[in-house]
Amino acid sequence: MQSFEYIDAKTVSEAVALLDEKGDQARLLAGGTDLIVQAREGRRSLDWMIDIKSIPEVNELAYDSETGLTLGAAVPCYQIYAVEAICEAYPGLVDATKIIGGTAIQGRAAVGGNLCNASPAADCIPPLIVLNATCVIAGPNGEREIPVEDFCTGPGQTVLAKGEMLVSLKLPAPQQNSSSFYLRFIPRNEMDIAVVGAGASVVLDDAKQRIVSARIALGAVAPTPLFAEDAGALLTDKEISDDVIDEAAQAAQAIARPISDMRGTAEQRTHLVGVLTRRALNGAIQRVREAA
Amino acid sequence: MARKSHVQTTINDETVEFLCEPRQSLLEVLRDELHLTGAKEGCNNGNCGACSVILDGRLVNSCLVLGVETDGKSMETIEGLADPDKLHPIQDAFLENAALQCGICTPGFIMSAKALLDNNPNPTEHEVRYWLAGNLCRCTGYDKIVRAVLDAAEAT
Amino acid sequence: MSEKKEYKVIGTRPIRHDGVDKVTGRAIYGADFQITGLLHGRVLRSPHAHARIVSIDTSHAEAYPGVKGVVTAQDLPAAEDKMADLGEGAVNLKYLCDNILASDKVLYKGHAIAAVAATSPHIAEEACELIDVEYELLPPVLEVREAMEPDAPILHENLTTSSLGDEDDKPTNIASHLQHKKGDIEKGFDEADVVIERGFVTGTVHQGYIEPHNATAHYNQDGQLTVWCSTQGAFTVREQLAEILQYPVSKIKVVPLEIGGGFGGKINVYIKPVAALLAKKTGKPVKVLMNRADVFEGTGPTPASYITIKMGAKKDGKITAAQTSLAFEAGAYPGSPVGAGAMCVFAPYNIENVLIDGYDVVVNKPKSAPYRAPGATNAAFGTETVVDELAEELNIDPLELRLMNGAKEGDRRPDGPVYPRIGFIETLEAAKEHPHYTSANGKKYHGRGIASGFWFNIGLESSVTINVNPDGTINLVEGSTDIGGTRASIAMQAAEVLGIPAESVNPTVVDTNSIGYTAVTGGSRTTYATGYAAYEAAQDVVKQMKARAAKLWEVDEDNVQFADGEFSSINGKEEQMSFRDLSGKLSQTGGPVVGRATMDPAGAGGAFATHVVDVEVDVETGKVEILRYTATQDAGKAIHPSYVEGQIQGGVVQGIGWALNEEYIYNAEGEMTNASFLDYRMPTCLDLPMIDAVIVEVPNPGHPYGVRGVGEVPIVPPPAAIANAIYDAIGIRMTELPMSPDRLLKAMGKI
Ligand SMILES: Cc1cc2nc3c(=O)[nH]c(=O)nc-3n(C[C@H](O)[C@H](O)[C@H](O)COP(=O)(O)OP(=O)(O)OC[C@H]3O[C@@H](n4cnc5c(N)ncnc54)[C@H](O)[C@@H]3O)c2cc1C
Ligand code: FES
Numbered sequence A: 001m002q003s004f005e006y007i008d009a010k011t012v013s014e015a016v017a018l019l020d021e022k023g024d025q026a027r028l029l030a031g032g033t034d035l036i037v038q039a040r041e042g043r044r045s046l047d048w049m050i051d052i053k054s055i056p057e058v059n060e061l062a063y064d065s066e067t068g069l070t071l072g073a074a075v076p077c078y079q080i081y082a083v084e085a086i087c088e089a090y091p092g093l094v095d096a097t098k099i100i101g102g103t104a105i106q107g108r109a110a111v112g113g114n115l116c117n118a119s120p121a122a123d124c125i126p127p128l129i130v131l132n133a134t135c136v137i138a139g140p141n142g143e144r145e146i147p148v149e150d151f152c153t154g155p156g157q158t159v160l161a162k163g164e165m166l167v168s169l170k171l172p173a174p175q176q177n178s179s180s181f182y183l184r185f186i187p188r189n190e191m192d193i194a195v196v197g198a199g200a201s202v203v204l205d206d207a208k209q210r211i212v213s214a215r216i217a218l219g220a221v222a223p224t225p226l227f228a229e230d231a232g233a234l235l236t237d238k239e240i241s242d243d244v245i246d247e248a249a250q251a252a253q254a255i256a257r258p259i260s261d262m263r264g265t266a267e268q269r270t271h272l273v274g275v276l277t278r279r280a281l282n283g284a285i286q287r288v289r290e291a292a
Numbered sequence B: 001m002a003r004k005s006h007v008q009t010t011i012n013d014e015t016v017e018f019l020c021e022p023r024q025s026l027l028e029v030l031r032d033e034l035h036l037t038g039a040k041e042g043c044n045n046g047n048c049g050a051c052s053v054i055l056d057g058r059l060v061n062s063c064l065v066l067g068v069e070t071d072g073k074s075m076e077t078i079e080g081l082a083d084p085d086k087l088h089p090i091q092d093a094f095l096e097n098a099a100l101q102c103g104i105c106t107p108g109f110i111m112s113a114k115a116l117l118d119n120n121p122n123p124t125e126h127e128v129r130y131w132l133a134g135n136l137c138r139c140t141g142y143d144k145i146v147r148a149v150l151d152a153a154e155a156t
Numbered sequence C: 001m002s003e004k005k006e007y008k009v010i011g012t013r014p015i016r017h018d019g020v021d022k023v024t025g026r027a028i029y030g031a032d033f034q035i036t037g038l039l040h041g042r043v044l045r046s047p048h049a050h051a052r053i054v055s056i057d058t059s060h061a062e063a064y065p066g067v068k069g070v071v072t073a074q075d076l077p078a079a080e081d082k083m084a085d086l087g088e089g090a091v092n093l094k095y096l097c098d099n100i101l102a103s104d105k106v107l108y109k110g111h112a113i114a115a116v117a118a119t120s121p122h123i124a125e126e127a128c129e130l131i132d133v134e135y136e137l138l139p140p141v142l143e144v145r146e147a148m149e150p151d152a153p154i155l156h157e158n159l160t161t162s163s164l165g166d167e168d169d170k171p172t173n174i175a176s177h178l179q180h181k182k183g184d185i186e187k188g189f190d191e192a193d194v195v196i197e198r199g200f201v202t203g204t205v206h207q208g209y210i211e212p213h214n215a216t217a218h219y220n221q222d223g224q225l226t227v228w229c230s231t232q233g234a235f236t237v238r239e240q241l242a243e244i245l246q247y248p249v250s251k252i253k254v255v256p257l258e259i260g261g262g263f264g265g266k267i268n269v270y271i272k273p274v275a276a277l278l279a280k281k282t283g284k285p286v287k288v289l290m291n292r293a294d295v296f297e298g299t300g301p302t303p304a305s306y307i308t309i310k311m312g313a314k315k316d317g318k319i320t321a322a323q324t325s326l327a328f329e330a331g332a333y334p335g336s337p338v339g340a341g342a343m344c345v346f347a348p349y350n351i352e353n354v355l356i357d358g359y360d361v362v363v364n365k366p367k368s369a370p371y372r373a374p375g376a377t378n379a380a381f382g383t384e385t386v387v388d389e390l391a392e393e394l395n396i397d398p399l400e401l402r403l404m405n406g407a408k409e410g411d412r413r414p415d416g417p418v419y420p421r422i423g424f425i426e427t428l429e430a431a432k433e434h435p436h437y438t439s440a441n442g443k444k445y446h447g448r449g450i451a452s453g454f455w456f457n458i459g460l461e462s463s464v465t466i467n468v469n470p471d472g473t474i475n476l477v478e479g480s481t482d483i484g485g486t487r488a489s490i491a492m493q494a495a496e497v498l499g500i501p502a503e504s505v506n507p508t509v510v511d512t513n514s515i516g517y518t519a520v521t522g523g524s525r526t527t528y529a530t531g532y533a534a535y536e537a538a539q540d541v542v543k544q545m546k547a548r549a550a551k552l553w554e555v556d557e558d559n560v561q562f563a564d565g566e567f568s569s570i571n572g573k574e575e576q577m578s579f580r581d582l583s584g585k586l587s588q589t590g591g592p593v594v595g596r597a598t599m600d601p602a603g604a605g606g607a608f609a610t611h612v613v614d615v616e617v618d619v620e621t622g623k624v625e626i627l628r629y630t631a632t633q634d635a636g637k638a639i640h641p642s643y644v645e646g647q648i649q650g651g652v653v654q655g656i657g658w659a660l661n662e663e664y665i666y667n668a669e670g671e672m673t674n675a676s677f678l679d680y681r682m683p684t685c686l687d688l689p690m691i692d693a694v695i696v697e698v699p700n701p702g703h704p705y706g707v708r709g710v711g712e713v714p715i716v717p718p719p720a721a722i723a724n725a726i727y728d729a730i731g732i733r734m735t736e737l738p739m740s741p742d743r744l745l746k747a748m749g750k751i
């Protein structure tokens, strides 16, 4: 692996200043489960690794049933699913944190790292999209917030400008009668990268028979994770039935633009978008129905 | 080449100091600098679990941790598991169940199992399989490993 | 050997002797080896699948700070196109050397070209990138059928087909053609009421051992070369080094350290000669390690193949004829296991009329290496699927059809040998009676499949010495590296002879200077042949100890008998003494007792297995879940049943991986795109149920305790068994491995 310097940043402003100064050749280190592998395999060239794990803001994990969740960018997966209230409020996100890598990867891998790595197949991004998450970004000119669905711009590419970093993610408190679900297709049962991923969130009426609103997002079928906004909108104010769910799944399939690679073929992926979208929607609906 | 950093850490309850380059992984430091070769390199990219150690109470792949990151931290490795006069119950269970063949994966599995049982003393078979999915074994077909971990859970 | 014997040690489950070292992290594997002054080596590998090397410039690498030496093929003694004798078979020396460091052409992505020794592995790696290689790219050929086409790109301009003893003179990729004939194939098919013919494709798969290859080498000033490494056979490493380096075996010592899996993949040498060259160049010990991508791209996979199987049977179930063509990819250099595949393809059945053709074909992939029952799994995938289809056509239960045609003692295998006592039928019966086979199976998209398999096992040379200690324990010295508990299974055989507990044996695996020649740990031979040597060495101890007792008791040697660990005198004098007590009297009776034996036993005895599997197919995604798995296998006699079960379970799971997801995936340029454990999908424990290993014991007449090798045959049936189960679940015959989700979706017409 190429040689680099390591800096243990203590504050957001220190990290931002370093990023601003060093530019492209500096990368932030969260769990390192992407970055260290990429540096070792020569897929990413860098002179500086700036560890952010000593910065208090990126370690914040706070949930309030009124205001929602603040999820620091470096909080590793295992800390998220260890909190019962978070599992209840954001099951779709928790689905993703429990399938990233294996247990040892989850001991280090952060949701923020997953997002900033901007892989089209990243498991956390579709659930973040369907849960309406917002990115809190700090930079030389102060903070800004953007919706998660606007964060990734291409494989490994994000909206972060020179000197900017992700500080945290904000997830609104879940609405009444709502839930979420994420699943992916992999040939094994663990330790695999999604061939296709699908996340869904739904809000149902009090009788749990009608969909008030729904959001759908897809992974590994385009250069970035996709927000299938129109597919979700088709379900607004619809009685739950196999037909309406099929319709939404077909709409999701229509926007998928997959490629063939060693993990799967384009035809397989397009087909799976339909299957997984149905399963994600049904999974989310079932979770609402099962809730007390 | 970047200058070497001085790192002070705790390994198996002993304070340890070492010098390392930032690019050296914890696995390299353990094996090449500290001669703790119980953690193995199977893939060097997080896929096999042969390098598993417990860092600040949490299971990690030491090939995906930088040596410099461990300053001020505390870790457990396979070398620290047994008492001087007796094996850890997980080690006993592995021997009794013949849960190893070539044994290259064994330190990783045992550390992973230790982290599991610390976290969940009575796992189901499915929970054991899910927790250990990041540890590859090519020899055993996992059957006896899973049994060993279930046995160890009963013994502890 | 038909009567059931009572044993004291054999058949019990003691803790293995090397166990504590292995669960505490103290056991020293090849990569763990440390020595002062050590340099680190790294190999530069070809980024191209097929190219001519125009030039190599190492000057920038040599000038890089920290670099101590760079080697290329120039540093190898000039290799000619002559045959090298490697004990177990002749190999073209130029091919052997070119696979270590390419001289004129690179033949696969990952082909080694040069190597650097430096003060740290990182520096060595950086320096490799400073080596300038100029290539002239050539079109690659990656698939066996394409490589056999007349206009295919040619890998070796001087390779011609050796066909049934004749040599063609046209350059080709078909290195050889072999054939076995039995009976009259035309007549056999004429007699058949049902004939099934199918083509099968199997993918390129890797042994997948978790420990990458490693080697540390050092030359002393006196020219003595020492190599510390993980290997399946220290002596074969010595032989290969001697040929490749053109160096006398007497000057080479190979020290086998613990080995982290091999499955056949750690017999051929790759980086050991490179470490030696670097050590020679630098005058320092050099350690060379592969990384995981090197292992996938630079070491032996087992070949992909294209197989046609045609079988015919009468209405009553009698199989009358079987014909096959087996085309195997050898990789970059000739030497696929097609010969072994041809021996195994119809071996489980007694068929009168058989025709087998085999082709060894070079392609632009790493040179293939043995992998657990090499060739047999490919072949069985075809045969056992067709047998299943015959059973369906004939409306006979597939297990019954196998029982009707199964090979027995006295039947002749199509390639010649006549079977001694074998246990195939017994494995079928054990499967038939097993609660798995008799349980209900009928849920939608669930299916059950069975398949059988054969592996011939090998004998070969083994040496053992036993030193008797004064406390009644023994030190057992052997040359077989222990990959899966063979210290225990060998020690137990000596313990049984001597009537002492397994714990009273201290087995040690030693270097090539310290024991007689011992062939590889492979071919399912170790517990059989080295165990046999341990048995004989222990008998030698008994013989010598009897003499000591005779001396002590002042009786004739013939009047001393030994049973159950006790020496006693017969005829006259009432004397008795345990092995332990007599061990304490050696210094009074003439000094140390050392027993020894060398063996090259011929009666390895074949191994058979029958597997039953239940699967569930997710028809929307094409994913197959293994629900239940039962493997019955004839072990002859299970010395340590836990490790026999372990071999069966491990082999089954490798077979499941091969069946469902494992394969080398190539792009159009001939580059493997999934050279990591993340994307080369071996089963994790979450993908599997418990594997029920049922040991059947039909003693092998070729071994004093009836041992048959058990290590290899368990990988043979799984792909076919799973294919048959998938057919049962969804009515579709899968004829291509792996039966991955995308292939299932295609076969179901969903994509
Ligand atoms: C064996 C293995 C299995 C895996 N399995 C999965 C899987 O199943 N699903 C999946 O989605 N991923 C998987 N991954 C990928 C990886 O684990 C995840 O993407 C993980 O969430 C990354 O988080 P991290 O904290 O380790 O990120 P890091 O590696 O630390 O960082 C990732 C990238 O984001 C940048 N970055 C990190 N934090 C910030 C920040 N605050 N602001 C700006 N940039 C930042 C880094 O510079 C780097 O480029 C796997 C990886 C491995 C090694
Ligand atoms: S070596 Fe670290 S996970 Fe394989």
Ligand code: FES
Pocket (backbone or CB within 6 Å): B099, B100, B101, B102, B103, B104, B105, B106, B136, B137, B138, B139, B140, C210, C260, C261
């Ligand atoms: S025992 Fe060999 S890899 Fe697990």
